[in-house]
Amino acid sequence: xxxxxxxxxxxxxxxxxxxxxxxxxxxxxxxxxxxxxxxxxxxxxxxxxxxxxxxxxxxxxxxxxxxxxxxxxxxxxxxxxxxxxxxxxxxxxxxxxxxxxxxxxxxxxxxxxxxxxxxxxxxxxxxxxxxxxxxxxxxxxxxxxxxxxxxxxxxxxxxxxxxxxxxxxxxxxxxxxxxxxxxxxxxxxxxxxxxxxxxxxxxxxxxxxxxxxxxxxxxxxxxxxxxxxxxxxxxxxxxxxxxxxxxxxxxxxxxxxxxxxxxxxxxxxxxxxxxxxxxxxxxx
Amino acid sequence: xxxxxxxxxxxxxxxxxxxxxxxxxxxxxxxxxxxxxxxxxxxxxxxxxxxxxxxxxxxxxxxxxxxxxxxxxxxxxxxxxxxxxxxxxxxxxxxxxxxxxxxxxxxxxxxxxxxxxxxxxxxxxxxxxxxxxxxxxxxxxxxxxxxxxxxxxxxxxxxxxxxxxxxxxxxxxxxxxxxxxxxxxxxxxxxxxxxxxxxxxxxxxxxxxxxxxxxxxxxxxxxxxxxxxxxxxxxxxxxxxxxxxxxxxxxxxxxxxxxxxxxxxxx
Numbered sequence: 177x178x179x180x181x182x183x184x185x186x187x188x189x190x191x192x193x194x195x196x197x198x199x200x201x202x203x204x205x206x207x208x209x210x211x212x213x214x215x216x217x218x219x220x221x222x223x224x225x226x227x228x229x230x231x232x233x234x235x236x237x238x239x240x241x242x243x244x245x246x247x248x249x250x251x252x253x254x255x256x257x258x259x260x261x262x263x264x265x266x267x268x269x270x271x272x273x274x275x276x277x278x279x280x281x282x283x284x285x286x287x288x289x290x291x292x293x294x295x296x297x298x299x300x301x302x303x304x305x306x307x308x309x310x311x312x313x314x315x316x317x318x319x320x321x322x323x324x325x326x327x328x329x330x331x332x333x334x335x336x337x338x339x340x341x342x343x344x345x346x347x348x349x350x351x352x353x354x355x356x357x358x359x360x361x362x363x364x365x366x367x368x369x370x371x372x373x374x375x376x377x378x379x380x381x382x383x384x385x386x387x388x389x390x391x392x393x394x395x396x397x398x399x400x401x402x403x404x405x406x407x408x409x410x411x412x413x414x415x416x417x418x419x420x421x422x423x424x425x426x427x428x429x430x431x432x433x434x435x436x437x438x439x440x441x442x443x444x445x446x447x448x449x450x451x452x453x454x455x456x457x458x459x460x
Numbered sequence: 461x462x463x464x465x466x467x468x469x470x471x472x473x474x475x476x477x478x479x480x481x482x483x484x485x486x487x488x489x490x491x492x493x494x495x496x497x498x499x500x501x502x503x504x505x506x507x508x509x510x511x512x513x514x515x516x517x518x519x520x521x522x523x524x525x526x527x528x529x530x531x532x533x534x535x536x537x538x539x540x541x542x543x544x545x546x547x548x549x550x551x552x553x554x555x556x557x558x559x560x561x562x563x564x565x566x567x568x569x570x571x572x573x574x575x576x577x578x579x580x581x582x583x584x585x586x587x588x589x590x591x592x593x594x595x596x597x598x599x600x601x602x603x604x605x606x607x608x609x610x611x612x613x614x615x616x617x618x619x620x621x622x623x624x625x626x627x628x629x630x631x632x633x634x635x636x637x638x639x640x641x642x643x644x645x646x647x648x649x650x651x652x653x654x655x656x657x658x659x660x661x662x663x664x665x666x667x668x669x670x671x672x673x674x675x676x677x678x679x680x681x682x683x684x685x686x687x688x689x690x691x692x693x694x695x696x697x698x699x700x701x702x703x704x705x706x707x708x709x710x711x712x713x714x715x716x717x718x719x720x721x722x723x724x725x726x727x
Contacts, residue, residue: 201518201547202533226547227595250592252531253494257592264590276579279517280556280599283548299556302602302642303575303628306594309584324641354518354533356547400727407535415723416530450725460725 179347182397183445185369186212189394190221190335193242197224197333197365198231201356202252203409206339207231208402208446209371214238215441224333226282226357230405230422233257236272237426238436245275245331247282251426254419258426268429276310281328286357288330289364300326336365339403340388341410342379343372347390350379353409359386367394371402373411399446404460415460468674470700472612472653474708475672477503478700480564480610480651488561489513491600494532496610497564499711500651502528506707515554517596519545528715536718551596555603558643563604565597565627569619570611572665572686574629574647576601577622584624594626601627602642613652619685630664637664654680655697660689670695 180188190196190213198206210231213221222243223232229252235241237259249260263272277285284296297316307313307326314327338358340351349370351358362368370388375398381387405415405422426432443449453459468475473496480500484490486509492501498516502525505512513522518533522542529537538544545554554560567576568591578597582588601607607629611617629647630637637646647666650657655671667689668680677690700708 202531203518203535203538246593248593248595252533253529256590261590265587276593278594278598279547279596280551283551287548287552298552298599299602299641299643300599302598302640303625303631303637304594304598305579305584305625306598353535354520354538354544356518356533359546360548401725404725405723409535409538412725413535413723414531416534416719417722419530420719447727450727460723 179343179345179375179396179398182208182212182371182399185395185397186216189367189369190218192218193220194334195222195224197331197336197361199225199336199338199356199358199361200403200406201227201354202414203354203356203407204339204351204358204403205229205231205406206337206371206402207404207406208399209337209339209369210235211440211446211449213240214436224331226279227252228260229257230419233259233426234436234440236260236263237269237432238440239269241272242270243273243275245277247277247279251419251423254423258423259432262429275312276306277313277328278306281313281326282331283357283360285328285331286360286364288328289332290360293330295327295329297325297327331364333361333365335367335369336361337369338362339371339408341372341408342374342376343370343396344376344379347393347396348379349388349393349396350381351386351388355386359388362388363392368392369395369397371397371399373400373402373408374398401450401460402446404450412460418460468699470705474700474705476610476612476651476653477708478704479656479697480608481507481704483608483649483651484509484512484562487511489515489559490562490564491515491517491555491560491604493565493597494529495566497566498528499708500610501564502711503704503708506711507704515550515560517547517550519547519550521545521554526714527718528711530719551599555599558603560600560604561606563600563607563644564610565600565607566610567597567626569617569622570609570650571619571622573631573633574609574650574659574666575622575625575631576609576627576629577624579624579626581623597627601629601646602644604644606645606648609647609650611650611652613654613680613683615683615685618683630659633664634662635664654683665689667691668694670697672697673699
């Protein structure tokens with residue numbers, strides 16, 4: 177399992193029309209990988225993510241997605257994900273088919289996917305309209321007690337993409353801090369791409385640490401800062417000021433389009449993206 | 461003849477947050493939503509409930525943030541937690557497992573039975589306003605032993621009929637929840653900028669049981685989209701104490717400073 181460039185990893189493993197999960201719950205969101213998908217012009221993706229926040233706002237607004245499976249879509253603590261909102265409300269830049277869950281439901285769906293079970297089960301969606309609008313949410317009777325329990329179909333993305341702190345040269349990956357459903361999404365996927373802050377000689381992982389062994393990892397790319405403006409525990413904190421500032425940038429189609437053109441499409445890679453933001457006095 | 465009361469020296473947000481914080485007891489296990497619930501839960505922890513166990517859906521258990529998180533998964537929550545567990549685990553083992561005393565939620569809309577909407581305004585297929593969605597709330601509402609809801613009261617937020625039920629309260633009322641499979645008792649208080657509403661036995665309909673000094677019951681009724689019942693013995697909620705206000709304002713000030721601090725990437 178070689179360490180490759182992010183460009184190579186996306187070019188080799190993400191196809192138009194794929195189902196793609198970029199996971200990380202507030203922490204370790206793979207922004208660099210998402211930007212590379214935008215740069216390479218992928219289209220008609222089925223994006224999967226518990227919390228489509230700024231990254232999916234950018235990818236949906238840039239026209240990469242035809243469908244979205246999610247459980248909460250907004251700018252955390254700030255407000256709306258305006259690009260996702262506009263796609264759902266008025267089909268711009270293209271219609272977005274949504275499959276909406278609760279967090280517990282998404283967690284169960286990824287866990288089932290990682291376990292290669294057909295569905296996940298929970299005491300969930302009780303008394304809500306989510307089951308009425310999402311035909312994927314169904315029910316089963318417990319064979320022991322007869323209790324009616326909610327079911328969600330397993331999520332098995334074509335590709336899961338994560339950002340992590342470290343990989344070793346063999347491609348073993350170490351994650352620490354808030355995990356969200358990263359491990360489940362990784363093991364549910366057909367292919368797994370991981371970007372990391374650092375490639376080290378030895379991971380020195382504590383026992384019971386979250387390690388994704390090299391033989392479940394399809395490709396590793398080193399992208400320092402690749403989770404910004406989210407964060408990487410031990411490397412840099414969450415850039416809350418950027419999340420707040422994004423509200424203005426994303427509110428307007430034109431301003432959003434200019435931002436994507438200048439900073440993502442107009443740069444060669446994530447280092448170039450950061451450099452241009454800094455040159456404009458808007459970078460970390 | 462008394463002089464006309466001076467405008468209160470606190471905001472409605474502060475009064476709400478303080479009132480909500482008072483409902484949390486020392487040692488309670490509280491599953492916290494972001495925004496006002498998070499402020500109230502941390503205020504309680506800094507005042508009368510130092511041993512409160514705060515759980516955020518990012519998997520942080522027993523967290524003691526120095527500043528309020530902007531997101532549900534800020535690093536601050538992890539660094540100050542007793543344990544950090546995967547997200548599927550927090551919902552399956554800890555919430556569904558029956559280990560949460562209080563679920564503390566916000567929403568965009570509530571109805572008379574404490575059902576919540578945080579999904580859409582208008583029809584689901586073509587919404588007028590697409591809201592972020594339910595997140596962790598449906599199962600928090602189902603399985604926390606009780607739920608407190610924090611929401612500013614207006615005819616647009618306290619509505620006769622929700623456009624969408626994201627999280628269930630008492631559903632259609634009259635005991636419907638009991639046979640639903642939900643394991644918790646449901647919403648037991650709605651804290652607003654007018655006062656506190658509690659469900660009434662039998663009907664499960666929320667009624668105003670306490671008000672702030674600065675408002676009347678009639679004000680609260682006018683701010684509600686259904687004919688709000690008012691308890692015959694309407695309590696008046698004590699104004700915030702100096703300690704409550706100072707602690708809350710210091711917390712908010714620390715939070716504001718932290719959230720505007722520039723981040724320097726080490727690359």
